[in-house]
Amino acid sequence: MTKPHIVILGCNFAGLTTARYIHAVVKDKADITIIDRKSLLTFVPNIPLQVLANVNPAIDLQFKFMTFLEHDGSEFIQAEVTTIDPETNTVFYQPNERLGHPVRKIKYDYLVVALGNRLAYDKIDGFDEFGHSVTDVFLGNRLRNYLHKEYRGGPIAISSDIFHQGKSDKLPKDMPVALTACEGPPVEMAFSLAHWLEKNHKGETSTIYLSTPAEVIAEDAGETILNQLVPMMGNMGYNYRAKTKGIKKIHKGGLEFNDGSTQEAEIAILFPDWQAHDFLKELPFTDDMGFIITDLYMRNPDYQNIFAVGDAASITVPKIGSLGHMEAEVLANTLGKELGIIQEEVKPMEFELLCMGDMGGIKGFYMRTNEWWGGHESHLEMGITPYALKMGFKQMYYTLGGKIPHWGLALSEIVADHTFI
Numbered sequence: 198m199t200k201p202h203i204v205i206l207g208c209n210f211a212g213l214t215t216a217r218y219i220h221a222v223v224k225d226k227a228d229i230t231i232i233d234r235k236s237l238l239t240f241v242p243n244i245p246l247q248v249l250a251n252v253n254p255a256i257d258l259q260f261k262f263m264t265f266l267e268h269d270g271s272e273f274i275q276a277e278v279t280t281i282d283p284e285t286n287t288v289f290y291q292p293n294e295r296l297g298h299p300v301r302k303i304k305y306d307y308l309v310v311a312l313g314n315r316l317a318y319d320k321i322d323g324f325d326e327f328g329h330s331v332t333d334v335f336l337g338n339r340l341r342n343y344l345h346k347e348y349r350g351g352p353i354a355i356s357s358d359i360f361h362q363g364k365s366d367k368l369p370k371d372m373p374v375a376l377t378a379c380e381g382p383p384v385e386m387a388f389s390l391a392h393w394l395e396k397n398h399k400g401e402t403s404t405i406y407l408s409t410p411a412e413v414i415a416e417d418a419g420e421t422i423l424n425q426l427v428p429m430m431g432n433m434g435y436n437y438r439a440k441t442k443g444i445k446k447i448h449k450g451g452l453e454f455n456d457g458s459t460q461e462a463e464i465a466i467l468f469p470d471w472q473a474h475d476f477l478k479e480l481p482f483t484d485d486m487g488f489i490i491t492d493l494y495m496r497n498p499d500y501q502n503i504f505a506v507g508d509a510a511s512i513t514v515p516k517i518g519s520l521g522h523m524e525a526e527v528l529a530n531t532l533g534k535e536l537g538i539i540q541e542e543v544k545p546m547e548f549e550l551l552c553m554g555d556m557g558g559i560k561g562f563y564m565r566t567n568e569w570w571g572g573h574e575s576h577l578e579m580g581i582t583p584y585a586l587k588m589g590f591k592q593m594y595y596t597l598g599g600k601i602p603h604w605g606l607a608l609s610e611i612v613a614d615h616t617f618i
């Protein structure tokens with residue numbers, strides 16, 4: 198009997214972890230093929246750290262995953278995915294190592310979409326000339342060069358554009374709606390940059406102007422955390438503004454917001470709209486914005502052999518890797534059950550925000566909460582322990598090739614919930 202073929206599109210956080218979790222569950226009972234346009238994983242969460250340390254993020258944050266997939270017996274194809282035909286179970290892809298390849302086809306029995314999103318820098322007028330960010334290694338290195346070689350001590354704006362969350366009546370009911378895609382990084386950047394400014398005698402906390410289009414920054418952190426965090430940042434001296442309605446324009450020397458207000462800035466570190474890839478918008482299993490519709494088992498309700506995980510999935514809001522990680526586990530178990538390998542009931546996705554950020558000076562913050570989804574967990578800790586956990590996570594991820602053991606997150610929760618240093 199031929200084995201089912203599982204094709205996974207995307208091999209960054211969500212794709213690699215899902216590939217490795219699926220393999221751990223199904224072992225030799227299925228063939229696995231993974232396609233990504235690059236053969237290195239970008240360890241995005243640590244880019245701000247490298248920028249401030251004056252290290253090119255490309256050096257240490259591009260991780261070679263190939264040996265881990267080889268070890269599992271999974272196939273990897275380096276190619277651009279051009280589209281999917283869900284009626285014939287076909288993915289179209291174009292190898293991209295050298296230009297000139299014809300488009301090829303690959304058939305799947307099960308498809309996992311882990312293609313992340315397109316970050317719409319190009320929708321911010323003036324970003325090409327005046328915008329900065331830390332969302333990829335190119336932008337990280339650009340900001341690093343400016344900060345360390347040219348920065349004159351002027352105001353630094355940190356802001357997000359509006360996120361357009363997808364809608365569909367096929368999505369699970371009562372999902373909360375966010376106005377920004379991912380505001381842990383702006384908060385982290387504000388903390389760690391203030392420490393860098395002071396340490397390098399280039400400015401202070403009040404040099405930083407933090408703003409959000411939403412009612413409050415990092416709204417998904419829930420009321421209990423925000424009631425501590427927002428006043429605390431005010432007391433520390435941050436300039437803070439909410440309800441900007443998004444970024445209208447960036448020009449030399451400042452920003453214009455959609456509410457008509459402006460912000461002077463020598464540097465503007467911006468987080469754009471997280472949008473679905475264009476080709477996904479045309480497909481019959483995506484929501485009105487092109488994010489993949491799934492249930493809480495990460496499965497599309499109409500095309501039962503199509504799954505999604507990570508930022509590409511409609512239910513992944515905010516767009517953070519820790520949600521993708523939890524979804525990877527649910528998805529692997531769901532496929533294990535489907536293939537008759539797991540007998541017991543699979544638990545559906547349970548949402549929880551887990552975020553560890555750098556604050557500079559070997560300190561970090563840790564948030565774990567499910568309040569935004571209606572739960573009652575809420576932990577905010579600051580100190581050396583969250584920093585150590587953040588750095589330890591990268592080490593563990595590289596050592597284990599993305600296959601964080603199931604007790605890994607649970608252990609970090611136990612340690613961080615009771616931070617005492």
Ligand SMILES: Cc1cc2nc3c(=O)[nH]c(=O)nc-3n(C[C@H](O)[C@H](O)[C@H](O)COP(=O)(O)OP(=O)(O)OC[C@H]3O[C@@H](n4cnc5c(N)ncnc54)[C@H](O)[C@@H]3O)c2cc1C
Nearest residue numbers: 207209210211234242277278312313507508516517518519
């Ligand atoms: C500065 C910053 C800090 C962050 N910090 C944290 C943090 O501390 N904790 C946390 O949980 N999350 C954090 N996040 C969010 C986290 O980085 C993302 O949620 C995570 O990277 C999403 O993983 P993904 O695999 O779903 O998508 P991606 O990381 O975007 O990966 C998508 C993959 O698909 C590939 N791909 C896309 N389109 C195609 C195509 N057409 N053909 C072939 N390949 C394609 C890409 O090459 C890529 O490898 C942070 C984000 C930022 C920007």
